[in-house]
Amino acid sequence: MAQKLTITAELTVFESINELPVSIQKLMHKAQEARERAYAPYSRFMVGAALALNNETIVTGNNQENAAFPSGLCAERVAAFHAGSQFPGVGFKTMALTVRSLQKEVTTPTPPCGACRQALAEYEVNQKAPITIYFMGETGKVVKANSLKDLLPLVFDSTYL
Template sequence: MNKHEIKISFEEYDNPAQLNEADRALCLEATEALKKSHSPYSNFRVGAALKLQSGRIVYGSNQENVAYPSGLCAERVALFHWGANYPEDPIESIAITAYTDDFTLTRPVTPCGSCLQVIAEYEKKQDQKLKIILFCQDGPLWVVQGSESFLPFLFFEERLAQS
């Protein structure tokens, strides 16, 4: 038997004011994206903003549907928009925030497994980890380098890419 250990690290800040100017600005963009959430069923709004190498910002917000599986998370809305429109302009970072009127969020909300797998796919495509910034209105802010910190056993099968 071999025993293995996986460790992750992340930075925690009290609020966005402690970040550098570019990351603070991206958090503001994610908050703007939050306003376009279509979440009449859960009342749980999520906003995401991608900062591309060119400086362009790509937005996403969660989009619910009465047939729950038909909705899509904010992260994937932003990432798929990038993939369809700006795939030659690498993603540097993503800021993600959430808000609900129903209760106070006291810690950042992390991306779901499906969103993490999509983040991982695009990190692999551009051969570069993303800076992932997670925050909420009334809690700490977390900065993580790359999707593997959340999902260390990502699904990749190299043989699927062979012809």
């Protein structure tokens, strides 16, 4: 007999960046700075990420597009892969994300895409500790997920292989 499975996620919504703890405001400002350096001539949708590591290092990333779709890479994976290559074994504590469109104002908090969620899940599973993720548009509300699993509850990991 079929069973129903209920999946829940707990997200916290802040009215603006000013409601965030000072350390997270600083992290979001680093993400905003990274966003402005994005290479997004095709989508005109700029994304910035700032990743706080457990050793207090901040690593940033931004989206890098390519005329040969899908050869580009999202900001979240740029930051995560850079951190993984430069600081192997150092856990990820918190990630801040922000977006800006060159075509319209984005006031809706914009979460990581599915590919980025899966890539971040690998790090979260391996470190056996949650990665807190804050995300926003260009302005407006900020959403906090206490764990990547709140954004991708049915994580595919190496236990399935």
